[in-house]
Amino acid sequence: MLFSKPPQTDEFEKAALPHLKELYRVAARLLGDTTRAEDVVQETYLQAWKSFDRFAPGTNCRAWLFKILINTIHHYRRKWLNPRLVADSEETLEQTAAPTPPIPEHITEEEILRALDRLPADYRTAVLLADVEEFSYKEIAGMLNVPIGTVMSRLSRGRKMLREQLSELARSYGIGRGGEEGRSA
Amino acid sequence: MNVIQFGDAACGKVRGYLDSYLGNELLVETNHEVLRHLESCPQCAAELNTRARVRTGLQAAVRGTPVPDGLEARVQRVVRAQSRRTRAGLYTMAVAAMVIIGLAIVSLTRAKPGPEEAILSKASGRLALVLNVGLRDHLHCAVFRKYDKAAVQLSPEIAELARLVKARLPGDFRIIQGHHCTAAGRQYVHLIVTRGDKLLSLLLTRKRSGESLSGGVYQEGVDRFQVMGFESHDYLVYVISDLDAQQNLQLATNIAPAVREYLAAHAG
Numbered sequence: 001m002l003f004s005k006p007p008q009t010d011e012f013e014k015a016a017l018p019h020l021k022e023l024y025r026v027a028a029r030l031l032g033d034t035t036r037a038e039d040v041v042q043e044t045y046l047q048a049w050k051s052f053d054r055f056a057p058g059t060n061c062r063a064w065l066f067k068i069l070i071n072t073i074h075h076y077r078r079k080w081l082n083p084r085l086v087a088d089s090e091e092t093l094e095q096t097a098a099p100t101p102p103i104p105e106h107i108t109e110e111e112i113l114r115a116l117d118r119l120p121a122d123y124r125t126a127v128l129l130a131d132v133e134e135f136s137y138k139e140i141a142g143m144l145n146v147p148i149g150t151v152m153s154r155l156s157r158g159r160k161m162l163r164e165q166l167s168e169l170a171r172s173y174g175i176g177r178g179g180e181e182g183r184s185a
Numbered sequence: 186m187n188v189i190q191f192g193d194a195a196c197g198k199v200r201g202y203l204d205s206y207l208g209n210e211l212l213v214e215t216n217h218e219v220l221r222h223l224e225s226c227p228q229c230a231a232e233l234n235t236r237a238r239v240r241t242g243l244q245a246a247v248r249g250t251p252v253p254d255g256l257e258a259r260v261q262r263v264v265r266a267q268s269r270r271t272r273a274g275l276y277t278m279a280v281a282a283m284v285i286i287g288l289a290i291v292s293l294t295r296a297k298p299g300p301e302e303a304i305l306s307k308a309s310g311r312l313a314l315v316l317n318v319g320l321r322d323h324l325h326c327a328v329f330r331k332y333d334k335a336a337v338q339l340s341p342e343i344a345e346l347a348r349l350v351k352a353r354l355p356g357d358f359r360i361i362q363g364h365h366c367t368a369a370g371r372q373y374v375h376l377i378v379t380r381g382d383k384l385l386s387l388l389l390t391r392k393r394s395g396e397s398l399s400g401g402v403y404q405e406g407v408d409r410f411q412v413m414g415f416e417s418h419d420y421l422v423y424v425i426s427d428l429d430a431q432q433n434l435q436l437a438t439n440i441a442p443a444v445r446e447y448l449a450a451h452a453g
Contacts, residue, residue: 046263
């Protein structure tokens with residue numbers, strides 16, 4: 001390693017920097033702290049640059065960066081934060097067959113983010129990677145280093161919890177109570 | 186041949202697939218099955234519509250999060266600095282070896298007068314040399330130096346660091362000094378913090394060749410002091426106090442992001 005060819009900074013920047021905004025936004029949602037999100041993104045890029053010689057050109061740079069980001073966040077949480085315990089078991093894939101209770105027709109972005117922030121960290125991670133960043137289940141499994149079944153389980157529960165949070169909002173608006181007219185935000 | 190089912194069982198099965206359908210994660214056959222069911226079941230079509238709406242709303246909300254203006258430039262700066270360091274790696278290692286040998290010779294031959302040296306000599310282990318870099322200035326400048334502990338003195342260039350650190354300190358801690366200082370021929374940025382009779386130093390000093398904490402966070406008890414050290418942006422950073430080990434580490438943990446932010450903006 002001592003004599004390996006140093007990575008090319010220009011090449012790295014060209015491949016990796018276009019994904020900075022997406023990485024930051026996911027980090028901010030996962031950490032709930034924009035200052036820490038900046039630090040984590042910086043650290044992600046530093047780690048990515050150090051291992052850029054192992055990155056195969058033509059493969060998915062975005063997925064590779066997100067994998068490093070997720071690892072960095074785990075490391076960061078262990079080092080600087082009190083890790084939040086997710087008590088739920090992930091062994092069974094929950095059915096999502098139940099129809100979604102009423103959700104307000106117009107939900108503000110702030111309300112959606114508040115509902116998202118209430119999800120346990122593992123579920124939030126899965127939902128962000130699948131539903132916002134649109135990674136495949138297989139890619140997410142690779143990033144999180146868990147089987148695809150676990151990804152599906154987390155997604156299923158995370159999405160269901162998100163819908164439930166938004167339905168709570170509907171109830172607070174009076175939607176779904178004996179046919180009352182709901183408030184549109 | 187697929188048999189299309191109707192009724193609760195079919196709806197239950199299809200609803201289980203709806204999120205995967207939206208994410209294009211279904212096999213072609215299952216996708217067709219879902220589509221055919223949706224054509225004939227308004228309840229499931231409405232359910233799909235609700236889930237799609239939540240998904241679209243979530244995407245818009247997250248993607249609307251503003252990204253700090255200077256972040257890309259900051260990341261670029263850090264990567265380029267690391268790039269320069271890597272290229273200078275071999276040269277640095279050679280110099281580092283010479284410096285370590287030199288420091289070892291100096292430490293073996295120097296006299297040890299005074300209480301500072303007596304305390305410093307108690308530190309042991311492979312990290313002692315690097316942790317002592319911070320402990321030396323804490324002893325020299327905060328512990329044995331006589332100054333007015335009631336008066337707050339901050340030099341202007343330290344004010345920003347003090348502001349960042351203060352925001353992360355518990356309310357009963359007070360920053361009473363902030364200055365540049367020199368100990369054993371080495372320059373430090375130094376904040377002195379007190380809580381009652383407890384004294385804490387935050388020290389930043391540029392790393393020299395061969396000095397490394399290997400990217401880790403270390404804490405060691407020396408005499409009555411807890412010395413916590415880590416690296417950031419080519420600097421060695423120390424949090425040293427006469428608090429107990431857990432309190433010192435907790436405070437250091439609180440302060441560290443502020444230091445990193447300060448160094449990200451000022452380390453050059």
